[in-house]
Amino acid sequence: xxxxxxxxxxxxxxxxxxxxxxxxxxxxxxxxxxxxxxxxxxxxxxxxxxxxxxxxxxxxxxxxxxxxxxxxxxxxxxxxxxxxxxxxxxxxxxxxxxxxxxxxxxxxxxxxxxxxxxxxxxxxxxxxxxxxxxxxxxxxxxxxxxxxxxxxxxxxxxxxxxxxxxxxxxxxxxxxxxxxxxxxxxxxxxxxxxxxxxxxxxxxxxxxxxxxxxxxxxxxxxxxxxxxxxxxxxxxxxxxxxxxxxxxxxxxxxxxxxxxxxxxxxxxxxxxxxxxxxxxxxxxxxxxxxxxxxxxxxxxxxxxxxxxxxxxxxxxxxxxxxxxxxxxxxxxxxxxxxxxxxxxxxxxxxxxxxxxxxxxxxxxxxxxxxxxxxxxxxxxxxxxxxxxxxxxxxxxxxxxxxxxxxxxxxxxxxxxxxxxxxxxxxxxxxxxxxxxxxxxxxxxxxxxxxxxxxxxxx
Numbered sequence: 001x002x003x004x005x006x007x008x009x010x011x012x013x014x015x016x017x018x019x020x021x022x023x024x025x026x027x028x029x030x031x032x033x034x035x036x037x038x039x040x041x042x043x044x045x046x047x048x049x050x051x052x053x054x055x056x057x058x059x060x061x062x063x064x065x066x067x068x069x070x071x072x073x074x075x076x077x078x079x080x081x082x083x084x085x086x087x088x089x090x091x092x093x094x095x096x097x098x099x100x101x102x103x104x105x106x107x108x109x110x111x112x113x114x115x116x117x118x119x120x121x122x123x124x125x126x127x128x129x130x131x132x133x134x135x136x137x138x139x140x141x142x143x144x145x146x147x148x149x150x151x152x153x154x155x156x157x158x159x160x161x162x163x164x165x166x167x168x169x170x171x172x173x174x175x176x177x178x179x180x181x182x183x184x185x186x187x188x189x190x191x192x193x194x195x196x197x198x199x200x201x202x203x204x205x206x207x208x209x210x211x212x213x214x215x216x217x218x219x220x221x222x223x224x225x226x227x228x229x230x231x232x233x234x235x236x237x238x239x240x241x242x243x244x245x246x247x248x249x250x251x252x253x254x255x256x257x258x259x260x261x262x263x264x265x266x267x268x269x270x271x272x273x274x275x276x277x278x279x280x281x282x283x284x285x286x287x288x289x290x291x292x293x294x295x296x297x298x299x300x301x302x303x304x305x306x307x308x309x310x311x312x313x314x315x316x317x318x319x320x321x322x323x324x325x326x327x328x329x330x331x332x333x334x335x336x337x338x339x340x341x342x343x344x345x346x347x348x349x350x351x352x353x354x355x356x357x358x359x360x361x362x363x364x365x366x367x368x369x370x371x372x373x374x375x376x377x378x379x380x381x382x383x384x385x386x387x388x389x390x391x392x393x394x395x396x397x398x399x400x401x402x403x404x405x406x407x408x409x410x411x412x413x414x415x416x417x418x419x420x421x422x423x424x425x426x427x428x429x430x431x432x433x434x435x436x437x438x439x440x441x442x443x444x445x446x447x448x449x450x451x452x453x454x455x456x457x458x
Contacts, residue, residue: 099131100154105138108152112235120230124150130285134161134198134305139240147240148227149302157199157234165192183400190403194280198305201236203457207304208238210455211279214271220263220298222290241300243288249296250421256296260289261424263298265431268415273435275448276315280407281306282414284421308407309452312445313339318408319439322432325354325361333357341402349399352392359385360412363428372419372428 100108105126109117118124121140128136135153142148154160197203205226212223222241230237249260267287271277279286279301286303289296317339324332330350337345337353345353358365363372419426452458 099128099136100152102126104155105152108155109235112152112232113230121148132285135234140237142227142230146227147242148230149224149238149240150230151201151236151238153199153201153234161195161199165195185400186403187401187406190406193403194306194308194407197307200233201231202233204236204304204307205231206455206457207307210277210307210451210457211271211301211304213451213454214275214277215267215301218263218266218270220259221267222298222300224300224302241288241290241302243290243300246284246287246289246299246418247421249289250423252296254423254425257422258424258426260296260299261419261422261426262431264415264418265426265428267299267301268411269432269435272310272315273319273439274444275451276310276312276444277448277451278308278310278408278411279304279306280308280411282411282418284418306407308404309448309457310404310408312441312448314404314408315444316439316441319436321357322361322364322436325357326365340405342399348392352389353399355392356385356389360409363416364432365429367427367429369425369427371423371425372416 105128109124113120120143122143122145124140125138127138129139129149130137134157135151138150138152140148140150205228208223208226212225215221215223224238224241227237227239246260249256264282264287268279268282271279281303286301288300288302290298290300317336320332320339321336323329324336333354334345334350337350342353363370449458
């Protein structure tokens with residue numbers, strides 16, 4: 001007698017293969033069509049149409065939704081990974097996917113927690129509170145009354161991610177046709193690795209536990225507790241943290257805005273300088289502001305999918321470059337770049353990289369109270385320096401960007417954008433000096449090992 005479940009398994013596998021094939025076709029047609037259009041423009045000398053081609057690419061990707069949106073937005077935030085027209089268009093994409101309906105949610109929850117899943121919650125909202133590229137969040141309540149955020153992954157996301165990442169090379173090929181100054185090979189590898197990690201909600205649960213440990217002594221940063229009994233590889237249930245959007249506070253007095261900015265600085269720089277860990281996605285949807293006694297008191301960190309754990313030596317390179325720029329120590333600057341993985345550096349390339357380094361480190365080197373970048377709009381932060389670097393590398397490059405550098409650079413730019421939104425005025429030099437006080441690579445290694453062990457990530 002045949003096993004009645006086998007046809008279902010075959011059908012499900014066939015459906016996955018069909019879904020993946022359909023996804024490849026849709027993504028490939030959309031991205032490939034724009035790539036062909038760009039190639040034709042170059043062939044016939046119509047380079048001036050880059051803005052319209054960029055808009056066409058954004059429209060094509062915006063119609064697809066899902067993981068390709070995350071990939072496109074990641075590319076848009078990495079300086080000089082794409083021509084500026086493309087980066088500007090892709091940055092406007094909304095990282096949203098159509099939410100799953102209630103019937104679909106019930107089937108997905110049953111698959112994760114079993115047929116009695118509803119009995120494990122006191123309540124579970126039918127409508128999602130947020131829908132993003134890989135999953136959606138439902139507010140719920142535990143049996144003991146704890147307010148919860150249940151993040152449920154969309155079906156067949158692994159197939160969708162692989163299909164979309166396969167087209168990342170097409171996006172980068174567009175850049176290569178524009179006479180690039182940056183070798184994007186390792187950028188593609190890094191983005192692929194991080195997006196694949198975001199599919200593993202057990203890993204994300206470990207990241208949340210890691211941040212709870214690293215920031216345990218920072219009351220201005222709240223990290224949600226993981227509810228392991230209500231979590232799986234594709235369902236992550238955390239405490240619901242009440243808070244308001246950061247943009248709601250941009251009109252508050254400077255003291256309030258500075259308080260929020262200091263919390264943001266602590267949330268990003270303390271884990272990195274002490275443990276070699278950084279949150280690689282500091283966009284406005286990943287945190288809210290919590291209040292005490294009717295006033296902003298700190299931030300809630302809400303998402304732990306895009307976390308980068310660095311070799312302690314890389315953190316040492318960050319400190320070496322800072323000290324090298326501070327003291328005019330050229331040997332230490334070169335050593336820092338080599339520690340990060342830059343190879344074959346000549347005098348001209350070092351000078352070009354220093355343009356970018358002085359921009360990133362500028363507020364940290366300036367021992368006074370100041371805004372992060374006076375007179376620069378949030379959407380323009382870093383673009384002038386990126387343009388100067390690009391123009392110089394067109395003559396002296398290309399240079400291959402080490403993969404570890406990708407999300408470090410992205411986090412610095414994203415965090416700077418937050419400070420610009422807040423119009424915060426702080427002594428960033430003083431804050432950074434406190435973060436790296438008594439810095440030693442071996443101590444970072446010891447703390448990192450202990451923290452990863454405690455969070456179940458090692």
